[in-house]
Amino acid sequence: MNTIDSVTTGLERAGYIADRQLATVIFLALKMGRPLFLEGEAGVGKTEVAKVLAAMLDRPLIRLQCYEGLDLNSAAYEWNAAKQMMAIRLAEARGDATSVERNIYSRDYLTARPLLQALELAQAGTPPVLLIDELDRADEPFEAFLLEVLSDFQLTIPELGTVAASANARPVVVVTSNRTREIHDALKRRCLYHWVDYPDIEREWKIVTTRAPEIPEALSREVVAFVQRLRRMDLFKAPGIAETLDWSRALTALDAMTLDPATVDATLGALLKYQEDIQKVRAGNN
Amino acid sequence: MTHLANNIVHFARILRASGLSIGPDRVQDALYALTLSGLDHRDDVKAALAAVLTKSIADRPIFDEAFRIFWRDPDLESKVRAMLLPQVESRAGQQKAPMANRRLAAAFFPHAAAKPVAPMGTQEIQFDAALTFSPEERLRRADFDTMTTEEWAEARKLVARLRLPMAEIATRRFVSGTRGTHLDFAASLRQSLRNGGDVWPLIRRQPRTRVPPLVVLADVSGSMERYTRMLLYFLHAISNAGSRASRVETFLFGTRLTRITRELHHRDIDQAVAKVEDRVSDWGGGTRIGPCLKSFNYEWSRRVLAQRATVLLITDGLDRDDGGVLAAEMARLKRATPQLIWLNPLLRYEGFEAKPAGVRAMLPYVDRFLPVHNIASLTELGRVLASNQRGTQHGTDRQLYASR
Numbered sequence: 001m002n003t004i005d006s007v008t009t010g011l012e013r014a015g016y017i018a019d020r021q022l023a024t025v026i027f028l029a030l031k032m033g034r035p036l037f038l039e040g041e042a043g044v045g046k047t048e049v050a051k052v053l054a055a056m057l058d059r060p061l062i063r064l065q066c067y068e069g070l071d072l073n074s075a076a077y078e079w080n081a082a083k084q085m086m087a088i089r090l091a092e093a094r095g096d097a098t099s100v101e102r103n104i105y106s107r108d109y110l111t112a113r114p115l116l117q118a119l120e121l122a123q124a125g126t127p128p129v130l131l132i133d134e135l136d137r138a139d140e141p142f143e144a145f146l147l148e149v150l151s152d153f154q155l156t157i158p159e160l161g162t163v164a165a166s167a168n169a170r171p172v173v174v175v176t177s178n179r180t181r182e183i184h185d186a187l188k189r190r191c192l193y194h195w196v197d198y199p200d201i202e203r204e205w206k207i208v209t210t211r212a213p214e215i216p217e218a219l220s221r222e223v224v225a226f227v228q229r230l231r232r233m234d235l236f237k238a239p240g241i242a243e244t245l246d247w248s249r250a251l252t253a254l255d256a257m258t259l260d261p262a263t264v265d266a267t268l269g270a271l272l273k274y275q276e277d278i279q280k281v282r283a284g285n286n
Numbered sequence: 287m288t289h290l291a292n293n294i295v296h297f298a299r300i301l302r303a304s305g306l307s308i309g310p311d312r313v314q315d316a317l318y319a320l321t322l323s324g325l326d327h328r329d330d331v332k333a334a335l336a337a338v339l340t341k342s343i344a345d346r347p348i349f350d351e352a353f354r355i356f357w358r359d360p361d362l363e364s365k366v367r368a369m370l371l372p373q374v375e376s377r378a379g380q381q382k383a384p385m386a387n388r389r390l391a392a393a394f395f396p397h398a399a400a401k402p403v404a405p406m407g408t409q410e411i412q413f414d415a416a417l418t419f420s421p422e423e424r425l426r427r428a429d430f431d432t433m434t435t436e437e438w439a440e441a442r443k444l445v446a447r448l449r450l451p452m453a454e455i456a457t458r459r460f461v462s463g464t465r466g467t468h469l470d471f472a473a474s475l476r477q478s479l480r481n482g483g484d485v486w487p488l489i490r491r492q493p494r495t496r497v498p499p500l501v502v503l504a505d506v507s508g509s510m511e512r513y514t515r516m517l518l519y520f521l522h523a524i525s526n527a528g529s530r531a532s533r534v535e536t537f538l539f540g541t542r543l544t545r546i547t548r549e550l551h552h553r554d555i556d557q558a559v560a561k562v563e564d565r566v567s568d569w570g571g572g573t574r575i576g577p578c579l580k581s582f583n584y585e586w587s588r589r590v591l592a593q594r595a596t597v598l599l600i601t602d603g604l605d606r607d608d609g610g611v612l613a614a615e616m617a618r619l620k621r622a623t624p625q626l627i628w629l630n631p632l633l634r635y636e637g638f639e640a641k642p643a644g645v646r647a648m649l650p651y652v653d654r655f656l657p658v659h660n661i662a663s664l665t666e667l668g669r670v671l672a673s674n675q676r677g678t679q680h681g682t683d684r685q686l687y688a689s690r
Contacts, residue, residue: 004323004330024323024333031322032315039343068593069458081471088483104479136592139459180592185307185341192319192337195346236584236618276614 001030001057016045016052017199017207025194026053035150035173037188040196042178043240049196050131050174057172060121060128064114066138072145076115076155084109105159115149122153122165129172136177143187150175151190199241201228207241212248222259223248227271233284235277246270290325291317297356301339304348308339331357452532452671454495455594466492497532498594500524501623503582505601506566507540507573513631513658514538517600518550520664522558525550535590539578540568545586575601575644576611583615587622596625596671600658602632605644613647620651629658629667 001007007030008023018026026049029036038046054061064075072078084104091100103109112120118130135143149155150173154164165171175191177183199207205224208215215223223244231238239247247270256263265282272278298313316338323334332353340349460466462473473489481487502521504514525534525547535547549561563569591597597619605612620626628648633655649655654670 020329021333021336024330025337028319028322028334028337032318034315067458069460071459079472079475081475084475085471139457139593141459178588179343180588182342182589188341189309189312193341194337195343276618 001027003027010056011052012210014052014055015210016048017203017210018049019199019203022049022194022196025192029192030172032192033167033170035175035191037175037177037183037191037193038196039177039179039193041198041238041240043242044196044198045241046176046196047131047133050129050133050176053172053174054129057129059126059172061131062114062118062121062128062171063131063133065133066135066142068137068139070138070142074113075142075145076113076149077157078111078113079105079159080109080111107160110157110160116155116163118171119149119153119155119163119165122169122171123163125169127165127169127171129174132173132175134178135175135183136180140184143184147187147190150187198231198238201225204228204241204244208244208248211245212252215248215252216257219251219257219259220248223251226259226264230271230281233281235272235280236274237272237277239271243271243273290320294320297335297352298339300352300356301349304352306339306345306348307341312338328357452497452500452596453673455498456493457496459494460491461494462489463492464490466490498596498624499533499535499590500598501590501595502534502536502598503579503600504536504538504598505540505573505575506538506569508570509573509604510600510602510631511570514600517658518559518562519555522550522555526553535586535595537582537586538562538566539573539575539582540566540571541574541578542568543578543581543585544568573601573605575603575605575648576615579615579619580611583618583622587619591622594624596627597623598627598629598667599648599652600629602630603628603645603648604632604642612644613650616648616651625654626652627654627656627667627670628652629656631658633657 001010004020004024004027007027008018008020011018011023011026025036028034036049038049040046050063051061053059087104087109088100091097110116114130118128121128132146135146152164153170154162156162175187198204201224204227205220208220208224209217212220227239227244227247247267250267250270251259251263254263254267268278268281272281294313294316298308298316302308316335319334319338320331323330325331335353336346336349340346460468460470462470468491470489470491474486477489478484478486504510504517504521506514521534521536524532525536534550535545536550538544538546544566546562546565549565550558552558552561599619630645656667656670658664658667
């Protein structure tokens with residue numbers, strides 16, 4: 001991956017049609033070893049970037065789905081207390097207390113969660129693609145904790161020491177956010193920022209034919225034109241690319257050859273997820 | 287290379303002057319990024335710089351414009367500065383002398399106390415029967431000059447006395463404690479080893495509690511202006527009440543919606559209010575509640591209501607145009623928040639009925655309907671928020687309201 005063009009073609013081969021801007025940012029993230037911070041509306045293909053990167057680079061993908069209350073135990077590591085207690089009981093039975101003291105806080109009793117897994121894989125020489133998905137869903141304390149991981153690619157475990165990925169084998173980190181709240185500047189500073197926008201009509205058509213090749217060409221052009229028109233309407237939630245693909249597949253499943261009002265009406269639910277939006281489009285459609 | 291470095295530094299400086307926050311480390315990154323992306327394609331250079339120098343989609347318009355002008359021709363730099371500087375200077379120029387000056391003036395010349403103003407605060411505010419709301423936007427500045435020392439002191443007293451005690455809600459995050467239902471084995475083990483391993487204290491996990499955020503939507507149209515102005519002081523106090531208090535997002539609306547959260551975070555109340563005054567262009571004008579709520583719902587609700595925020599809607603509901611927009615947007619707002627509280631100064635009138643179309647459209651969607659016209663009603667608001675009876679008071683308030 002030595003040029004921006006090679007990134008573009010690599011992504012395309014893996015099934016992702018990226019615009020030049022996104023390709024440039026991905027290229028830089030790979031070269032500079034920086035996390036990639038992708039923000040954008042739901043369904044524009046942010047998560048997909050990480051999946052495709054893993055396929056393109058032939059690396060394992062480790063995914064950390066964020067939610068409110070996500071804590072260290074489920075994001076980084078957890079001491080396996082049950083196993084530790086078992087070891088203590090066994091050692092007591094053997095009358096061998098010193099081995100317990102030495103071993104009870106060793107790697108054997110640690111359960112690795114996504115962040116630690118990623119760093120350990122990197123240490124072992126196979127740096128993975130680490131996807132931290134929908135970071136805006138996690139709460140702020142978790143963001144603060146991520147700072148160490150994202151800037152130094154290391155994780156400090158008080159009882160064990162520091163696990164660090166070496167500079168030349170760092171995981172490729174992709175952070176996504178739907179922007180339901182602002183992520184703190186300190187975290188964004190450590191990343192390369194890119195706003196993933198809705199694609200233009202040409203690129204969207206290319207995406208549809210790549211990801212849903214079974215759709216007839218004439219229909220695919222109509223579909224894309226229709227969706228592009230919807231995005232210009234005053235809707236509460238404009239359809240993303242994911243919705244375009246869903247809709248294309250729905251129409252193909254119905255053996256539709258062209259778009260007619262009845263079919264559109266019946267399948268609108270694949271495209272729009274708010275009742276008010278559906279009503280508005282129906283009113284305009286008739 | 288040094289020439290390029292110089293240009294990047296200048297470019298970053300221009301962006302910084304236009305309000306983007308760019309540290310020196312970012313400049314270094316930008317240079318590095320450019321050596322990687324190459325300088326052959328203008329678009330690549332732009333994408334590379336944008337990736338490093340912007341931190342939000344909101345930065346993009348400024349960045350795009352600056353990039354367009356700056357990188358057209360490096361020699362144009364002085365021109366660019368000339369083009370960008372007036373903006374910067376005008377922003378600086380708008381920094382009004384803090385209102386402390388007016389207080390100072392009043393302190394120095396007490397007898398010159400300008401116009402006689404009905405004292406605000408403890409005394410009931412005379413309701414302006416003229417109901418000066420109109421659909422036209424009157425783009426005029428708020429008239430803060432009428433705020434005298436006396437009035438200001440009343441407001442200060444009000445603010446000093448009031449806190450907004452909010453009931454804490456349980457989060458899904460846990461802390462070690464004594465009252466939890468789950469045992470924290472790892473912590474128990476650690477604790478026992480610390481004491482030699484003989485005694486096993488049982489450490490439990492209990493949910494951490496947190497104050498939910500508060501989102502305030504306040505009406506600044508002609509008929510509401512006085513109340514909202516008084517409330518600004520209150521909002522400033524609760525916005526800066528410290529880390530354990532709830533995060534407050536504040537929006538003002540008349541004919542358009544303006545977010546003033548940032549302005550209110552200014553430590554000095556007078557500077558904060560001056561900044562708000564600068565930002566809000568529709569003080570005392572008409573009111574279009576429906577479209578304003580709509581722009582809140584579309585642009586902000588998903589960003590500020592995500593964490594179980596309570597919404598305070600401060601308006602008299604006197605809106606002319608309805609056409610279903612208002613009811614639809616109220617319904618949407620209600621669905622996005624666990625607790626929607628409507629503060630209406632008209633509610634203190636004995637004979638107040640839900641006659642205006644706006645009030646009728648909004649009422650079905652509010653959880654609490656409370657008066658807001660004096661200190662007592664604000665204290666009542668604090669009591670309601672502290673009671674933790676989220677959305678359960680429908681009946682009582684309605685009855686209360688119906689009995690009037």
